[in-house]
Amino acid sequence: MKIAVLTAGGDCPGLNAVIRGIVLKGDRIYDHEFVGVRDGFRGLVEDDLVPLPRQRVRGLSKVGGTILGTSRVSPMTNGGTDRVKEVMDKHDIEALIAIGGEGTLTVARMFHDAGINVVGVPKTIDNDLSATDRTFGFDTAVSVATESIDRLRTTGEAHSRCMVVEVMGRNVGWIALHAGIASGAHAILIPEVPVTPSQLFGWVRHAMDRGRAPVVVVAEGFTFAGEEGAVASDRTDGFGRQLLGGIGERVTRMIEEATGVETRNTTLGHLQRGGVPSSYDRVLATRFGTAAVDAVSDRMWGTMVALHGIDIVNVRLRDATSALKVVPRDQWDEAAILFG
Template identity: 40%
Template sequence: MSQKIGILTSGGDSPGLNAAIRGVGKSARGAYGMEVIGFRDGFRGLVEDRTVTLGGGALSGILTLGGTILGTSRDKPHKMPVGGEVRDMTDAIVETYRRHQLDALVCLGGGGTQKNALQLHQKGLRVLTLPKTIDNDVAMTDTTFGFDTALGIATDAIDRLHSTAHSHHRIIVVEVMGHRAGWLTLGAGIAGGADVILIPEIPYSVQTVADAIQERVRSGKPFSIVAVAEGAVTRDEHTAMAAALQRRETASSKEERKKAKAWIQRLEEESTDHTLRLAHQLESLTDLEARVTILGHLQRGGTPSAADRLLSTRLGTACADLIEQGVGGVMVAARGEGVEAVPLEEVAGQKKLVPADHPWIDSARRVGTSFGD
């Protein structure tokens, strides 16, 4: 008998999601005669049993579209707002899965999706995931779809800011997305020729950044581009957060853990405007005007790049092959020009950060880029 599979997209939208849906759906239907349905708005669609048939018409013409035709949400199966309260809706998801007599569920998403998928796998569902995020921080895969497109957008933005910085002899501070991983800022900073790159993995000193900018002024370059990750932190902030996390881990009572959690939350809230604060500090230390550009969700939208379309299609078709082979409980990871089925237990809860000895960092330093350390 032909198999029946469900597909959903979860977490933030990302270029390449529709290409991946198309890759899974067309391959599953065309090569193996499977029936394919989509669940709307992530795991909430599973809970509420909101489906759409992914036939040939629905899968046609979506390769180049940004966003996701299925819609998405950040709802978690075990912690979902329902009727004014937060409830564990895992059992409802299991019921929907069985009601539709699914043979497999394909979840397209980032780090949070991997954890949610593992929970469903542990409940007895056959689940496979594809790694999606512009942050490129999903563990155990060479890259994630969405990253290449966002990298190109951020690089183009830095390219365009060079002319303004040069014309007005200014410091341009451009904030790039990426949460707690610096891949996007690092890549765009190098490709766009940023003079300073600040990433979460390398805590920085504002004075060191100012010194690097002033050295450029002394060498006849009265402007600078500073690419800063949204999760970048100063040395002092890094030390304070490490102490707060240690305090939480060693707390001997519920009250102490509560205080440590509140401390961590306060530190995170204080860091939300760090890019604007950095710009003001650099103005004061260098006597140069500083302007801030926050790229924000601009980096997540639009048409996926050719590289992301290729990656999404390659992972999607490989996913259909694995379903036909009876495989489940895995993430379909990019490995070189091929793929690898990685157990969800090895992916969930892990994060791929930029190593201190990564070749990109070495190359950036060798061309004179400052990391503020």
């Protein structure tokens, strides 16, 4: 079978390990042939494909980024499924493996509805897909954030400062929650849990009172209780990039003004999505890759691979993209017990 592989959306540590898993197992066990699609769906509608032989994926399990490139181009507004079928037919491509987040998997579902043979691999650094226990990239992001907070804590203590760290998480706070627990933060602010400024100031003061340098972890999508979440969108430019300081900067200024404690912000940003994947992510991504090629070989169209407990399973794309996996209130409460 000739199979196309694409990676779409924001990049994520582990993408290359997925590609490697797909190609190695597909080549050895099933004798499939693979082509890579350049820059996500852009390559698919523009017919920009590259051969993807076994040799091309050598040593990729530990390489960050994606050798195929990625983009946020939507195929639905660039020719749609007809154009995709046309390109696939032209090259005798029988199936597509789409590696991406919620948007990509939703497109994949539309492809499936339109009769295109597609299998999905979930990719979200935010870990916000309800159909899988974990996604690759998340562990690396949490590791980078945790190591960074470990570093920031010591400089905070030397100067008796409050250190604010803004981490990824536009809609969900998993990275903030895990990095905050792992690093022993004194406050964790996430989109799912409304917190008032005075609650935050209380945690900061409480830590100061006991001689600690407060560490505040804030997800980029957090807003204070009573505020509209839309505030953040005012601060982006034409590229969707935040122009002025984000929530980390704002929290920093608020703490400083309210408590008088010298406070510093660090926005980790792209540090969390680049670089060598953690061993956890390499293993999960490799397993996702080999399972995805199994699913293709079994013609399980319209499904994606997922982690349930310690097993890799196949779930229907329809079910996978219906709900965001948010941080449950009780998990945040549990973390909050450790504040201070």
